Amino acid sequence: MDAIVKEFSLSDSNMSRPSREEAEEAVRTLLRWAGEDPSREGLLDTPSRVAKAYGELFGGYNEDIEDVLGRTFEEVGGYDDIVLIKDIPFFSHCEHHMVPIIGKAHVAYLPAGRVLGLSKIARVVDIFARRLQTQETMTAQIATAIDQSLGPRGVAVMIEAEHMCMAMRGIRKQGSTTITTTFLGAFKEEAHEQVRFMTMLRGR
Structure with missing residues (x-):
């Protein structure tokens, strides 16, 4: 791989x-x-x-993404629609101030003959979260890792998080949420797939 x-x-x-x-x-x-x-x-x-x-x-620096995503499954019974895991909780740390980022990740992909074990997706979120991060980078890393490992028709990642560097220091605004997204493949190229992803999230 x-x-x-x-x-x-x-x-x-x-x-x-x-x-x-x-x-x-x-x-x-x-x-x-x-x-x-x-x-x-x-x-x-x-x-x-x-x-x-x-x-x-910061244990994520000691874990290998390839070890987590290396095994996939081809016995999917012809399933080729959205696989979505939403509300994956995570704790990370801002690389600028080393204070917490607390949030949830929502990860979806469109299979192309293979699927990942559901726990693997949560572990990918956890590995990247347990490093010094920016939310934008973490969002892109999760999507790219799944795309490169699985080769799906599309990947969608949304992260919603509160940054303690904004709540505890500086402007000190508590309760504000930052949302970032990365869309790859069909989720980026086909507007209706993005709409389906967002609709499924709103239904939570």
Whole structure:
């Protein structure tokens, strides 16, 4: 299978991954910069907890999209209409401020003889979400990964999310939602397919 969505890795640059100890010391530095005392009782284990949490929150860098999407199924009984998984919850982090993005993804495709296991689509969303992101990039990455892996007649992805960088800092507007879409193949070329996708979402 051709490489699915060019992914950044430390091996692509001159950087090397810091040690766990270096990561924890960086947290202590941030605590001091914020005005705290990392040696006080309540913060003694915070660097270790933060490093462990980051390993989970940004675990998408350690997962391979090809491993997730490599297996497809051809026994579909002639089914060739929309497959839609909607309201896939995700948590991501803005690459500009490293604060949360909280939202839902809606992913659809039109099969061309093969289908994906439904859980695979949710895992693709999760892998890209657990990286530093912009919503626009994440939307395109999900669509492109499914398109390159499955070769469907079309892919549609919509993401609706609230950005804490807008709610917690700066303009501080809570409750606003950002919507992004990517349409490929028939969903991009045939207006009625986009209409069907949007109609199915409104029906949720």
